[in-house]
Amino acid sequence: MPPPSENRGESAQQARHWFQQHVSDHSGEEHAEFPDPKVLKAWLKHQKKQHKGDTPLPGESWQWLIGMLFWLLLFAGLLTGAGVTASLLNYDGAQPVNVAIFLFLLVGIQFIWSFVSFIVIAGKGLQWIPLHAGFSLRLLQGLMHWASTRLDRHLISKLATEKRMVWESFWRHLRDDHAASGKFLLWPILTRIQMAGVMFNVGVIFTLMTSVVFRDLAFGWQTSMQQINDGTVATLVKALSLPWNWIWGEGQGFPSRAQIEGSRIILKDGIGAMQNPYLTSWWPFLMMAVTVYGFIPRVLLWLWLSVQERRQVALYPIQSPSCQKLWSRFHTRYLHVTTRPFDNHSQSKDNASAPSLLADNLAPTAGSAQSTVLDVPCWFYMDEGLGSPNEQSEIKSLLSPYGWQVKGVLDSSPSDDGSCFERFCSGDCLLWVEEAWQPPIQEKMKRLKASHGLLPPGVFLCVGLAGKPRGVSWLTPVRSRDLEIWQKFVHQNLSKEIQVRALVAS
Amino acid sequence: MMNASEIPTFAVVGHPNEGKSSVVATLTEDDSLRISDFPGETTVCSDYSVRVDDEILIRFLDTPGFQHPQKTLEWMQQHSAQKRHPAHAFVEAFREDPEHHHDVELLIPLAAGAGIIYVVDGSRPMRKNDVCEMEILRMTGNPRMALINPKEGDDSFLQTWKENCAKSFNLTRIFNAHHASFVERMALLESLKRMHQDWEPAMLRAVGIFERDWKKRVSDTAQIISDCLVEALEFQVEMFTAKGEDETVLRSKLIAQYQLEIQSLEKRAHSLIRGVYRHRKFRPTLPEQSILAEDLWSERSWKMLGLSRRQVLMAAAVLGGGAGLKLDILFANLSFGMFTLSGAALALAGTWVKGENMARVEVKKLRLGRAILTLGPNRNPQFPFVLIDRLLLFYQWMICWSHARPDVQEQIQSIEGENKAGLSSSWTKKRRELIYKCLKQIKHKKVEAKAAASEKLKAEIESILCELSTDTTAALSSLCKEM
Ligand SMILES: Nc1nc2c(ncn2[C@@H]2O[C@H](COP(=O)(O)OP(=O)(O)OP(=O)(O)O)[C@@H](O)[C@H]2O)c(=O)[nH]1
Numbered sequence: 001m002p003p004p005s006e007n008r009g010e011s012a013q014q015a016r017h018w019f020q021q022h023v024s025d026h027s028g029e030e031h032a033e034f035p036d037p038k039v040l041k042a043w044l045k046h047q048k049k050q051h052k053g054d055t056p057l058p059g060e061s062w063q064w065l066i067g068m069l070f071w072l073l074l075f076a077g078l079l080t081g082a083g084v085t086a087s088l089l090n091y092d093g094a095q096p097v098n099v100a101i102f103l104f105l106l107v108g109i110q111f112i113w114s115f116v117s118f119i120v121i122a123g124k125g126l127q128w129i130p131l132h133a134g135f136s137l138r139l140l141q142g143l144m145h146w147a148s149t150r151l152d153r154h155l156i157s158k159l160a161t162e163k164r165m166v167w168e169s170f171w172r173h174l175r176d177d178h179a180a181s182g183k184f185l186l187w188p189i190l191t192r193i194q195m196a197g198v199m200f201n202v203g204v205i206f207t208l209m210t211s212v213v214f215r216d217l218a219f220g221w222q223t224s225m226q227q228i229n230d231g232t233v234a235t236l237v238k239a240l241s242l243p244w245n246w247i248w249g250e251g252q253g254f255p256s257r258a259q260i261e262g263s264r265i266i267l268k269d270g271i272g273a274m275q276n277p278y279l280t281s282w283w284p285f286l287m288m289a290v291t292v293y294g295f296i297p298r299v300l301l302w303l304w305l306s307v308q309e310r311r312q313v314a315l316y317p318i319q320s321p322s323c324q325k326l327w328s329r330f331h332t333r334y335l336h337v338t339t340r341p342f343d344n345h346s347q348s349k350d351n352a353s354a355p356s357l358l359a360d361n362l363a364p365t366a367g368s369a370q371s372t373v374l375d376v377p378c379w380f381y382m383d384e385g386l387g388s389p390n391e392q393s394e395i396k397s398l399l400s401p402y403g404w405q406v407k408g409v410l411d412s413s414p415s416d417d418g419s420c421f422e423r424f425c426s427g428d429c430l431l432w433v434e435e436a437w438q439p440p441i442q443e444k445m446k447r448l449k450a451s452h453g454l455l456p457p458g459v460f461l462c463v464g465l466a467g468k469p470r471g472v473s474w475l476t477p478v479r480s481r482d483l484e485i486w487q488k489f490v491h492q493n494l495s496k497e498i499q500v501r502a503l504v505a506s
Numbered sequence: 507m508m509n510a511s512e513i514p515t516f517a518v519v520g521h522p523n524e525g526k527s528s529v530v531a532t533l534t535e536d537d538s539l540r541i542s543d544f545p546g547e548t549t550v551c552s553d554y555s556v557r558v559d560d561e562i563l564i565r566f567l568d569t570p571g572f573q574h575p576q577k578t579l580e581w582m583q584q585h586s587a588q589k590r591h592p593a594h595a596f597v598e599a600f601r602e603d604p605e606h607h608h609d610v611e612l613l614i615p616l617a618a619g620a621g622i623i624y625v626v627d628g629s630r631p632m633r634k635n636d637v638c639e640m641e642i643l644r645m646t647g648n649p650r651m652a653l654i655n656p657k658e659g660d661d662s663f664l665q666t667w668k669e670n671c672a673k674s675f676n677l678t679r680i681f682n683a684h685h686a687s688f689v690e691r692m693a694l695l696e697s698l699k700r701m702h703q704d705w706e707p708a709m710l711r712a713v714g715i716f717e718r719d720w721k722k723r724v725s726d727t728a729q730i731i732s733d734c735l736v737e738a739l740e741f742q743v744e745m746f747t748a749k750g751e752d753e754t755v756l757r758s759k760l761i762a763q764y765q766l767e768i769q770s771l772e773k774r775a776h777s778l779i780r781g782v783y784r785h786r787k788f789r790p791t792l793p794e795q796s797i798l799a800e801d802l803w804s805e806r807s808w809k810m811l812g813l814s815r816r817q818v819l820m821a822a823a824v825l826g827g828g829a830g831l832k833l834d835i836l837f838a839n840l841s842f843g844m845f846t847l848s849g850a851a852l853a854l855a856g857t858w859v860k861g862e863n864m865a866r867v868e869v870k871k872l873r874l875g876r877a878i879l880t881l882g883p884n885r886n887p888q889f890p891f892v893l894i895d896r897l898l899l900f901y902q903w904m905i906c907w908s909h910a911r912p913d914v915q916e917q918i919q920s921i922e923g924e925n926k927a928g929l930s931s932s933w934t935k936k937r938r939e940l941i942y943k944c945l946k947q948i949k950h951k952k953v954e955a956k957a958a959a960s961e962k963l964k965a966e967i968e969s970i971l972c973e974l975s976t977d978t979t980a981a982l983s984s985l986c987k988e989m
């Protein structure tokens with residue numbers, strides 16, 4: 001089953017914590033290659049308890065979208081149903097409502113559509129028909145595409161970059177989720193489309209009922225063909241009312257021959273010649289027709305699809321990337337870094353030449369020392385294009401006062417190939433140092449992404465940020481805005497798995 | 507150089523977030539550019555032309571920042587054997603690639619031969635990426651200038667920047683997008699003409715037009731200020747009492763009304779001046795402690811602005827008048843702060859009304875027990891000076907408030923004590939007397955005398971504004987003066 005929240009910053013920590021508490025004591029620490037479905041299910045249950053009301057869908061983006069879609073379709077269905085019916089029942093005393101048109105529009109088309117849907121869905125379930133075929137789905141896809149391009153052109157592109165990035169990241173995640181598990185995302189959409197169909201019928205029935213109760217309506221039929229007389233119509237009506245004529249008989253559930261004859265409209269005679277009881281006799285028949293041929297098939301389809309959805313989700317392959325990711329989260333130690341504030345004293349020898357530079361707002365605030373540094377061994381990497389790379393041996397001693405346990409220093413760029421990762425063990429961390437005051441340009445992001453992709457399983461990537469160099473030291477505090485910018489870039493454009501921290505807390 | 511001979515065109519390029527858009531906003535006085543501390547705000551190359559009557563004088567192009575400096579340079583070096591312009595070749599090769607959208611947008615104008623203004627933040631160290639960017643720009647062979655825009659005060663890296671820029675650029679200048687005065691802007695435009703010979707006449711012409719335009723703005727502002735003064739000095743409000751209505755209640759209503767109307771006169775002048783200096787979009791936010799943020803009728807305004815007691819006496823003495831000027835009463839009242847609109851002040855307003863030389867509420871009895879109350883014109887000699895001071899402060903604020911930034915919050919100095927914060931108290935004696943005289947004559951009955959006086963007033967104010975506009979740093983500091 002897919003993990004419910006793919007991209008939450010703290011989810012890695014939560015997963016690891018939960019796993020340690022509930023599972024690892026009896027299944028051991030060894031990294032099983034394939035996820036254990038039982039464990040995954042238990043985790044999902046736990047997650048559901050924590051976030052009540054979550055649907056079993058991967059990714060928050062999808063969840064949000066499906067939620068929106070659900071309400072949108074619901075209201076759209078209800079409103080169109082009510083609207084179409086109200087306009088069909090327009091009667092001002094001159095012209096009775098034409099029963100044939102009403103039947104054709106609200107029952108005939110619907111019934112055919114339901115029938116086709118049934119065939120398509122059954123075909124999909126039995127895999128005769130490709131999954132993405134189907135008219136409603138095409139329509140919806142087209143609509144979504146139209147809406148997203150419109151949105152992009154008129155709204156998103158006018159947003160400030162900071163806000164736009166959030167949206168772009170949302171759409172990207174949507175696409176990724178879709179690519180990873182599109183098959184399983186289809187069912188919820190199909191279910192919701194059927195729901196809209198049900199609501200359409202509810203709208204029709206409701207409007208018809210209220211109109212019958214509160215308005216004076218008249219129904220009638222007309223034809224120019226000699227061959228059609230009230231006998232033919234009566235036979236047809238009787239045939240159509242087969243499903244319910246055993247409860248609601250002639251004259252009640254469907255109009256009798258006399259009533260049909262009396263409600264035939266002959267335009268030259270006008271409505272004055274017709275009798276009221278005949279004109280109103282049609283409504284129970286129409287109501288039942290909508291219920292039996294429109295409403296009930298839709299409800300059945302919806303129920304059936306819901307069952308299908310449940311079955312499909314249960315079959316979600318546990319080898320999927322997101323399950324693997326979750327599994328590896330369970331099994332790797334969570335890197336938890338809290339940095340210590342800038343230490344003025346250890347720097348003082350470096351800055352003897354420029355003491356004035358250090359004086360302003362750099363003094364460590366004694367109270368804020370965050371001492372809980374989990375000693376995760378780090379592999380230090382800093383691009384040669386950045387500020388003065390100190391002697392490699394020096395790096396360890398420079399960083400250790402701030403809580404970084406440097407295991408080694410990489411001298412070649414890790415994004416070229418994975419060869420420098422051979423020395424890494426599971427649970428290690430690649431500490432990738434960047435200068436926070438430099439904007440995170442795409443070139444940097446790409447290199448970071450490449451390295452992230454090459455990392456052996458169980459190794460973390462942490463971007464350590466340094467501030468503007470002062471004097472000879474590059475290990476200075478970072479402006480909080482710079483840290484925020486880097487976090488946004490890395491989390492929204494790359495992955496929330498990558499941590500972004502200041503090397504030295506401010 | 508395809509269009510070099512036509513309109514001078516400058517592409518403002520550089521690393522993301524260095525202040526490119528800010529530089530363009532300042533140079534073109536356009537506050538509609540999108541500026542943000544989030545890198546990558548500008549995503550397309552856009553044209554910000556300086557126009558005179560629909561004729562384009564200079565074209566500034568704001569561009570996105572370099573997103574792939576190292577890769578771009580590598581590519582250009584590999585393809586340098588081609589005869590074509592390297593920027594052009596790059597644009598051709600990557601035009602369809604969404605990943606290189608920013609770099610392509612940035613190189614398009616260079617491929618078309620635009621002059622380069624390379625903006626760097628001089629308050630940070632130089633890095634490999636910067637070296638790559640400079641090399642890319644050097645390879646294009648376009649005329650180019652480096653503009654060092656030190657965003658923060660730190661100047662420890664400035665020397666390195668200057669030396670390195672000198673290697674790759676024809677010219678190097680320091681230009682602060684947030685604090686550049688009009689004079690500095692003109693100096694920059696002057697130096698742009700040296701980038702390319704063909705552009706020299708056009709640039710010279712543009713600078714000339716800019717200077718004339720600036721003079722016109724000063725003159726317009728002087729007109730606005732003197733109009734506002736004249737109107738405020740002559741302003742009068744009237745109210746009728748209904749039968750049996752309490753006269754004292756009506757009096758305080760009248761005073762409140764008067765104060766409100768004068769304030770709206772001032773506001774109108776502000777918005778006109780704002781328009782003259784083309785601050786359209788941003789709502790100005792004043793430094794918190796600035797005296798300009800105070801209400802016109804507050805006690806503090808009257809304490810901090812206008813002339814000192816002695817100066818008023820001296821100015822009045824020159825006119826030999828002194829007649830009826832009972833200054834003791836006048837200033838005793840002033841220090842009570844009766845000009846505030848607060849409840850206590852309204853009670854005190856009665857004293858003001860009683861004061862001999864103030865605007866006085868005159869009551870004229872009509873028939874049937876009704877009366878007409880009038881207030882104004884204001885004859886308090888301090889009043890026009892307080893108003894002038896406030897308008898001049900506003901003017902200073904407008905000219906030093908860069909189009910590139912939303913506020914001037916950074917440098918607020920605090921000045922303690924009883925010193926006057928306005929400009930009028932530091933004018934020369936001659937100027938004070940001249941203005942005092944003009945103000946006096948404006949109240950003259952004769953139309954010609956009146957017109958002549960207001961003309962003189964405008965001319966004097968114009969020369970004050972001229973002096974102020976050459977020195978925006980002084981303007982900024984006086985703007986931020988506070989108690
Ligand atoms: N203090 C100070 N800040 C400045 C100055 N110039 C620009 N800035 C700030 O630097 C940030 C970036 O300015 P922009 O003009 O948007 O920079 P840009 O180069 O156009 O950035 P992109 O469009 O993202 O490539 C903004 O927050 C500006 O307020 C300056 O002279 N002084």
Ligand SMILES: [Mg+2]
Nearest residue numbers: 526527547548
């Ligand atoms: Mg910009």
